[in-house]
Amino acid sequence: MGLMAIMSVLSAVLTGRNSRSLSTPAVVAGRALYYGLLGLAVSTLVLPIIIVIGISLNPTQSQAFPPSGISLRWYQEFLVSPFFEPFFFVSLPIAIATATISTILGILAAYVVVRRDVPFENEVVMYFISPLIIPPAIIALALMITLNFNLLDFVPTSAKLVVGHVVITIPYTFLTAMTAIESVDTELVEGARNLGATKFQAFRKITLPLMKSGVVSGFLLAFILSFTDSLVALFLSSGSSTTLPVEIFLFLQYESSPLVAATASIQILLVLVLVLLIGRLIGFKAAAVSS
Amino acid sequence: MAFVNIQNLRKSYGDVVAVNDVSLDIEEGEFVSILGPSGSGKTTMLKSIAGFVDPTAGSIVVAGNEMIGLPPEDRNMGLVFQRLALFPHMSVFDNVAFGLRHRENLTEAEMEERVAEILEIVSLPGYEDRNIQNLSGGEQQRVALARVLVLEPDLLLYDEPLSDLDRQLREQMRREIKDLHDRLEITSIYVTHNQREALTLSDRVLVLHEGEKVRYAPPSEIYQDPQSKFVANFVGDSNFVSVTKGQNGTVTFEDDDISLPMHEADADAPTDLLYIRPEDITINPSDGDRVFSGTVRSTVHLGSVTEYKIEVGGNEFLTTDLGAPKYTKGDSVTVQFEDYGLVEA
Numbered sequence: 013m014g015l016m017a018i019m020s021v022l023s024a025v026l027t028g029r030n031s032r033s034l035s036t037p038a039v040v041a042g043r044a045l046y047y048g049l050l051g052l053a054v055s056t057l058v059l060p061i062i063i064v065i066g067i068s069l070n071p072t073q074s075q076a077f078p079p080s081g082i083s084l085r086w087y088q089e090f091l092v093s094p095f096f097e098p099f100f101f102v103s104l105p106i107a108i109a110t111a112t113i114s115t116i117l118g119i120l121a122a123y124v125v126v127r128r129d130v131p132f133e134n135e136v137v138m139y140f141i142s143p144l145i146i147p148p149a150i151i152a153l154a155l156m157i158t159l160n161f162n163l164l165d166f167v168p169t170s171a172k173l174v175v176g177h178v179v180i181t182i183p184y185t186f187l188t189a190m191t192a193i194e195s196v197d198t199e200l201v202e203g204a205r206n207l208g209a210t211k212f213q214a215f216r217k218i219t220l221p222l223m224k225s226g227v228v229s230g231f232l233l234a235f236i237l238s239f240t241d242s243l244v245a246l247f248l249s250s251g252s253s254t255t256l257p258v259e260i261f262l263f264l265q266y267e268s269s270p271l272v273a274a275t276a277s278i279q280i281l282l283v284l285v286l287v288l289l290i291g292r293l294i295g296f297k298a299a300a301v302s303s
Numbered sequence: 304m305a306f307v308n309i310q311n312l313r314k315s316y317g318d319v320v321a322v323n324d325v326s327l328d329i330e331e332g333e334f335v336s337i338l339g340p341s342g343s344g345k346t347t348m349l350k351s352i353a354g355f356v357d358p359t360a361g362s363i364v365v366a367g368n369e370m371i372g373l374p375p376e377d378r379n380m381g382l383v384f385q386r387l388a389l390f391p392h393m394s395v396f397d398n399v400a401f402g403l404r405h406r407e408n409l410t411e412a413e414m415e416e417r418v419a420e421i422l423e424i425v426s427l428p429g430y431e432d433r434n435i436q437n438l439s440g441g442e443q444q445r446v447a448l449a450r451v452l453v454l455e456p457d458l459l460l461y462d463e464p465l466s467d468l469d470r471q472l473r474e475q476m477r478r479e480i481k482d483l484h485d486r487l488e489i490t491s492i493y494v495t496h497n498q499r500e501a502l503t504l505s506d507r508v509l510v511l512h513e514g515e516k517v518r519y520a521p522p523s524e525i526y527q528d529p530q531s532k533f534v535a536n537f538v539g540d541s542n543f544v545s546v547t548k549g550q551n552g553t554v555t556f557e558d559d560d561i562s563l564p565m566h567e568a569d570a571d572a573p574t575d576l577l578y579i580r581p582e583d584i585t586i587n588p589s590d591g592d593r594v595f596s597g598t599v600r601s602t603v604h605l606g607s608v609t610e611y612k613i614e615v616g617g618n619e620f621l622t623t624d625l626g627a628p629k630y631t632k633g634d635s636v637t638v639q640f641e642d643y644g645l646v647e648a
Contacts, residue, residue: 202355203388205375207450208405217401221392 061280068273075270086274095259095275103239103256106170110177110238111185115231117178118185119193119223123215126193127201137190141183151180152247159248169253176244181234188233192226193219232290236283304364306331306490307458312361314347321347322358323514329507332488336501339511340537345494348511349462352492353382366457376405381451381489385463387443389435395422395446396431402454421453424483440468444476448483459491465500480504498538502526510534531647532576541578542620546645548575554645559616561595569645579643584622586611586630588639599634613638 067075071083090096121140124130143151159172196219204214220227242257249258256279260272305328314322322344329335337345350356352363354375363370370378390398399418403409409417415431422430425445430438438446444464451459461480465473481504484491495501501508502522510518510525512533518525529535532543546554548565554577555562563577588594597615604610609628613620615638622638630636 197386197388199384199386199388200390202353202375203382203384203390204401205355206353206380206382207402207454208376209401210374210376213405218390 064273064280065277067270068277070270070273073269075268075273086270087278089271090274090278093271093275094263095256095271098254098256098259099275099278102170102253106173106177106255107235107239109174110181111231111235113174114178114181114185114234115189115227118182118187118230119189119227121182121186122189122193123219126190127198140186143180144183148180148243152176152244155179155244156247169248169250173245173248173253173255176248177234177238177241180241180244181237184233184237185230188226188230189223192223192230195226196222228290232286235286239279239283304367305329306333306366307492308362308364309352310362310364312348312351312363313359314344314351314356315359320514322351324361325509325511325514325516327509327516327519329490329492331490333506334484334491334493334504336493336495336505336508337511338495338498338501338508338537340496342513343496343511344514345496345511346462349382349460349492349494352458353380353460354378379406379454379456380458380460381454381456382460382462383447383451383464385466387447387464389443389446389450391435393435394431395427395433395435395438398435398446399449399453402450406454417453418449421449424452424486425449425479441472441476444468444472445479448480452483452487452489456489459489461491461493461495463495463497466495466497477504502538508538510537512537528644529578529646532578535578535646540581540621542581542584542618543646544577544579544618546575546577556616556618559618561616563593563640563643566644572645572647574645574647576646576648577643578646579620579640581610581621581623583640583642584613584620585639585641586613586622586624586636588637591639593641594637594639596635596637599630599632599636602628602631604628 063077066077066079068086069082069084070076070079071081071085074080118140121136125133125136130136155172155176159167159175164172200218200222201214204218205211209217240257241255242261245255245258246261249255254262256275260275264272307327307329309325309327311324311326312322313320313324325344325348327335337348339345347356351358352365352370354370354373358371361371365378365380390401393401396415396418399421400414403414403417418431419428422428425448427442427445427449430442430446435443435446447464464480465476468476477500480493484504493501493504502525505522507519507521508525509516510533517531518529518534525534525538529538529541532541535541535543545557547557548554549562552565552567552570553562554565556577595615597613597620600612600614600619602609602611604627605623608623608625611622611624611630613622613636620638
């Protein structure tokens with residue numbers, strides 16, 4: 013966030029109308045800093061992605077970058093690889109279920125905290141965002157111990173994974189929902205009640221549509237977190253319910269091939285499509301503001 | 304029983320009493336203003352009537368039914384908000400039809416007819432498909448009115464709906480609200496801190512001060528006989544002078560030898576505070592009694608009137624005169640106190 017602020021200030025300086033000031037030492041230094049930071053951002057965020065995609069295009073077993081040729085061989089391999097099933101039949105459904113449940117719970121909790129007078133309000137907020145503060149490994153361990161308790165043997169592993177992922181994603185859906193609900197003027201709700209709507213009808217017809225962008229970005233965040241989580245999944249996965257990141261992790265212990273890179277590229281593409289879709293639906297700005 | 308009967312309404316937040324045992328009767332078709340400065344409890348009172356604030360004690364009966372305990376959606380009242388509270392994600396039609404959908408069982412065709420009818424009344428014919436955000440301030444005001452009027456409420460509540468508008472639009476909307484009330488005769492309660500709106504719109508005005516009912520009377524009565532310093536000051540400007548009552552039916556200014564004959568009605572008033580309205584002081588009168596000499600201390604030209612501060616004896620008086628300034632600072636003038644009265648401090 014701070015980085016973004018510095019960069020935007022610097023870019024404002026650089027694109028300033030007064031072209032003569034471009035040569036002052038301060039601006040030259042600012043420009044150097046700007047490009048330095050930009051380079052850092054590109055190299056840490058974008059470069060690895062480019063390398064992964066590059067490797068996935070290798071025609072041979074070699075994981076060379078730049079690729080020794082251009083081929084879609086490993087994308088074909090993916091369809092019959094051990095990754096295909098975890099991708100589409102474990103990770104994807106779990107991410108969708110997690111995002112749905114987490115978003116609904118997040119909205120309900122946020123609604124109560126923002127719109128009702130509840131005792132221990134601050135404590136409730138702390139409770140819902142506590143998964144952000146506790147080290148992920150501790151959460152994963154605690155979940156493993158709790159969810160593998162004998163009495164819970166009848167619960168399928170995929171359901172346990174959803175529970176685990178809801179726990180780690182709830183702070184995000186809760187916080188985005190809180191901001192979104194706070195942005196809806198209470199007088200609008202009173203207006204609806206005055207015109208004959210019950211509490212629930214007013215929520216459904218006024219609050220919910222107006223907090224749409226917050227709901228969507230919360231859902232998206234939860235989806236991506238669940239889809240890319242390896243830690244909780246590593247502690248909870250078993251047998252047929254192994255998520256994609258865990259499968260990749262296990263695979264990498266014994267083998268190495270551009271197949272992993274191809275799988276990762278498909279994952280990146282899926283998230284990218286989702287983000288673009290959200291951007292198209294509600295606008296990037298709205299999504300960024302509400303989260 | 305009156306159409307609206309409020310008995311000993313009380314709302315306290317911990318130790319803070321927002322509304323302190325206020326009782327009020329409103330006849331059917333009457334237009335009543337609740338007038339008071341901010342923090343006087345007027346909005347709390349209105350929100351209690353609408354059902355958004357739970358009163359600590361008291362009763363609110365409208366058209367024979369006790370309202371306390373009923374949720375807002377079951378009270379047949381229309382509330383016009385200060386910030387209008389129009390639904391930004393809906394068209395004009397959906398805003399106006401919102402109440403019809405919840406309160407009445409109409410077919411789509413009947414609903415369209417009712418909406419068209421009410422938009423005609425508020426002079427917005429054919430505005431159904433317009434977007435709320437693309438309307439002007441005045442048009443939004445009218446949609447806010449249409450949205451509650453379409454439900455033909457028992458009681459219309461206004462929460463300072465004109466305070467966010469610029470002066471010209473405010474005057475225009477004030478006249479429109481008056482016209483609408485004259486035509487539709489819906490019992491109305493209008494909350495405002497603007498004495499001009501309260502005096503011009505209302506049949507009766509309730510003056511609130513720190514949660515207490517100070518006065519409940521028709522506007523002319525309140526203006527001519529304010530009875531207390533707070534009301535005299537809040538409803539129009541006033542000059543105040545401490546006086547002593549003489550034996551022979553006169554009042555004498557403290558620290559001064561100016562004496563004025565006392566009104567008979569004030570003879571028993573247990574007070575020694577005199578108020579004089581600025582417009583009741585005439586500068587350089589042609590003749591008459593109660594004339595004293597003074598000096599102009601300041602002159603402010605306010606357009607159609609000029610405001611003077613004139614020192615008479617040991618006191619300074621605010622007075623207004625029609626037209627451009629005729630006197631300047633330092634001029635010696637005579638002033639005549641045409642009307643005045645005693646109020647409680």
